[in-house]
Amino acid sequence: MKETELLLGCIGDDFTGSSDAASFLAEAGLKTILVNGEIGRLPETDAEAIVIALKTRSAPKKRAVQESLAALQALRSRGAKHIYVKYCSTFDSTREGNIGPILDAFMEEMAVPYTILCPSLPVNGRIVKDGILFVNGTPLAKSPMKDHPLNPMWASRLQDLMQPQSIYPCLEISHKRLDEATAEEIISELEDFKKDHPRFYVIPDYINQEHAGKISQIFSSLPLLSGGSGLLTELADRYKGGSYTTKLTQDKTEGCGIVFAGSCSKATLRQIEVFQESGGKSFKLDPNALRQGDYLEEVWSWAKERLEQEVLLYSSDTPENIHAHQDASTAELLEKAFACLAKKAQRAGVKRFVVAGGETSGSVAQALGFHAFVIGNSVAPGVPIMIPTDASDMRVVLKSGNFGQEDFFRQALDMTRR
Template identity: 50%
Template sequence: MRFGCIADDFTGGSDIASFFVKGGLRTVLYNGVPQGDVMPDADACVIALKTRTQNTKEAVKSSLVAINWLKEQGAQQYYVKYCSTFDSTPEGNIGPICDAVMEEINVPYTILCPALPVNGRTVKDGCLYVHGVPLHKSPMKDHPLTPMWDYDLVRLMNAQSKFPSVKIPTSLPELEAEEFIEKFMNKIDTSRFYLVPDYEKEEDAEKLVQLFGDLKLITGGSGLAEPLAKVGNRNVETNTFEQSKSPALVLSGSCSEATRNQIAEYEKSGGISYFMDPVKLLSGEESVENIWNVIAKNKDTSVLVYSSDTPENVKLIQEQGKAEVAERLEKATADIAERAVNAGYHRIIVAGGETSGAVTKRLGFTGYHIGESIAPGVPIMIPIQETRIRLVLKSGNFGESDFFLRALSLT
């Protein structure tokens, strides 16, 4: 196994798995650490966790369990995959997880590389941008669970990590980069640290792989997965599966601007949609049974069920209890997905990392084949245990406005 990867949520796992496949590596994706005598026959193994919003202590613990399992499987290199828009609160889990993994596999330094230029995430002068807008001024500043309040990666990481970070220009030749790193090591009073390279254009990836591709540990978004995979790969073709003719269901819990635009485009096309009102769910005025009746009446076409809303409305709703609202919505969405699969819906499309995690946990599939991508970082996934099913799980910010329509046409 060339790469053993842990991801902070399920959509993050499917995201990086798709790029490993695109780079030519046989890749398997697991929802959590596999149990029993599982021996993945793959070049890259991705374990999706739920560490993005998990209690920090538990997030670190589950990350180390996954890393040690990958170590037992013979992984040569490790990849800690987190959101390409980072998590800029001081209480974020990226720092503690990366610190713990560095110590566990005993490496002196690694890189912080959240960039994914193909999806508009770039790093310039050590600062993170979303489609050219500083992270803390982008729509991500209003994320309901992990708001983005800064864009300087060194400042962000210094608030979370016990080890220092330093920006390193990718324009440096390899020998000068080595001298830069050595000088930094000599002047700091710590055994470990992070390097923050710039990554503005897709072509920068080649330079980054040249400089850092041999590191035992890499951390970041999925931007380096494909170029890393292409180094010495065996040109394995992506798995191909026939399109399904079953009914389809679209579920959205993401409140990102991108997802809200995708919902609007779906409705504009004439698609049937239903708003799952969190307030009514909490009061008992709305129920899964009622929502399912709407879906069942329209089985001959696709139905979109969404709780996505504007940041302003989300804040008002969360006044009733952020954790309770999130838990109730995730449970209701998972209930609906389970009913749909049991009723013969073999095409399930989900938007939102936490929502996707709740759905996949309920459906109970543990391993996936990775198929064609609907958009960069969003593949069609086919459960190993049930190859009739087609799952598409997207991070809230991914995909163009016609994403749901495209997903329905390709699954």
């Protein structure tokens, strides 16, 4: 297959975050392929954007950096004109987090003096104002993300979050400055800062779509950018020259559907309730029972008898219950359980998979064995329907825990059902 120009190479730190990024690029008109992890097997494609989904958010620092650099090399070898490092719109980073080390390594490898930190996604309630990341109007460290089981948030100012992780300083650009200064004036200020700081990060406020346009105007020419998915529509517009010609692929297919939920976010917990209230059949996995040999077979037996009704299997619980009743090995145990159930469902002929939670989605995607996906329409902002490149009759929807409307599970099943 003759390749077109690869306008953008994107590297995500988990699968749902990567599919989130891919959805914005596809809807903006770039033909987009999402690749699940295996960097050495980038498909021959005429895609204008390739998104590589890694699993580095909570990985050991050294491994996270090595895998990210390998993905960078793979994309640059394909001629990617721009590199975008995608992380969660809630930054999802502890004092020992991987965002700083990865970006430090990228700036050094690519020999660039600065890049941006731009996690905002206003359509999902994430904005940066005065350098502080807000989630639905609440500073990050006071939001429900403070109770995240893997990456509890401890600060709200992006500069404070980066300080213990990165060896380079940060420069904030206020929304007032974005509104009042020209692009040329801001670039001149960056050049002045660079005289005393050979490498640094720029943190622009990003409250609304006008800010996205201004940020894109100033920074889109940089070879390295980083952030959430909120900026990607504007960037895709600039890279493609405003020509939106890509037609998204067919979303619907025949066959049974199943929902897996491992996220413990408030959004996912409510989505489970709404699915149940609408008459959906569901089964909650008991982590302690999973340590018994027959339990998983019992779960699958229950689900298999009800597949025509499109069932939900979930382990989601409140952060309080998780901290009180689950030990450190429980998350890995649940991931393996969902992977096993996904394989059983695939063998039973299930064609539509809907999954909530980053770690759960990664495990299910790996278990299904699909390496690359064509990106279709979105069920919710940042949550696309995906079609495996080597299984055109399958549909996969993977969402980050906090994403999606209350009836998301039913919407995803309806949109993929022929």
